[in-house]
Amino acid sequence: MDGQHLSHMFYITNEVNKLAVHRMRSIGLDDLVITHGFILEMLYRNEGKMAMKDLALGISRTKSTVTQLVEKLMKYDLVRKERCELDRRYHYIHLTEKGYAYKDELVTIITELSGQLYANLTSEALKQCGDTLDTMNRNLKEK
Numbered sequence: 001m002d003g004q005h006l007s008h009m010f011y012i013t014n015e016v017n018k019l020a021v022h023r024m025r026s027i028g029l030d031d032l033v034i035t036h037g038f039i040l041e042m043l044y045r046n047e048g049k050m051a052m053k054d055l056a057l058g059i060s061r062t063k064s065t066v067t068q069l070v071e072k073l074m075k076y077d078l079v080r081k082e083r084c085e086l087d088r089r090y091h092y093i094h095l096t097e098k099g100y101a102y103k104d105e106l107v108t109i110i111t112e113l114s115g116q117l118y119a120n121l122t123s124e125a126l127k128q129c130g131d132t133l134d135t136m137n138r139n140l141k142e143k
Contacts, residue, residue: 012117017033019113019116020033020034020037020110020113021033021034023109023112023113024036024037024109027102027105027106029076029102029106031072032073034113035059035069036069036072036073038058038059039055039059039069039070039073039079039093040078040079040095040102040103040106041106041107041110042055042058042059043055043079043093043094043095043099044100044106044107048095048099048100049092050092050093051084051090051091051092052067052070052090052091052092053090055093060137070093073099076098077096077098077099078096078098078099078102079093080093080094080096081094082094
């Protein structure tokens with residue numbers, strides 16, 4: 001296999017991010033990328049509160065990367081960070097009122113982008129694609 005598949009994956013990733021950034025700007029979320037949207041979407045699905053380490057696992061990023069992403073979300077007053085009272089080593093990320101205010105629009109953006117990306121794929125093809133991506137992810141983590 002040559003680099004064509006890898007090039008294709010990078011192209012798709014860049015295109016999805018460009019579309020997401022454009023849509024997020026249209027609702028007033030300037031200077032954010034799709035990964036910020038994924039963090040917010042995870043918080044929406046988890047009652048507005050998650051441990052930093054769980055966010056990192058949920059979006060397949062390192063804790064240090066999630067820390068940087070969360071700091072930018074904090075800058076825009078979309079989330080706040082709080083230390084766990086039982087174990088001060090852990091931090092919880094909470095949605096703010098402003099963060100909740102974007103819920104419907106962000107969920108719509110992610111749903112529409114997913115629909116556009118997955119259009120014309122059967123559920124079997126989509127499952128196979130997901131399995132392949134999971135395998136690739138594990139391969140990278142083994143190195």
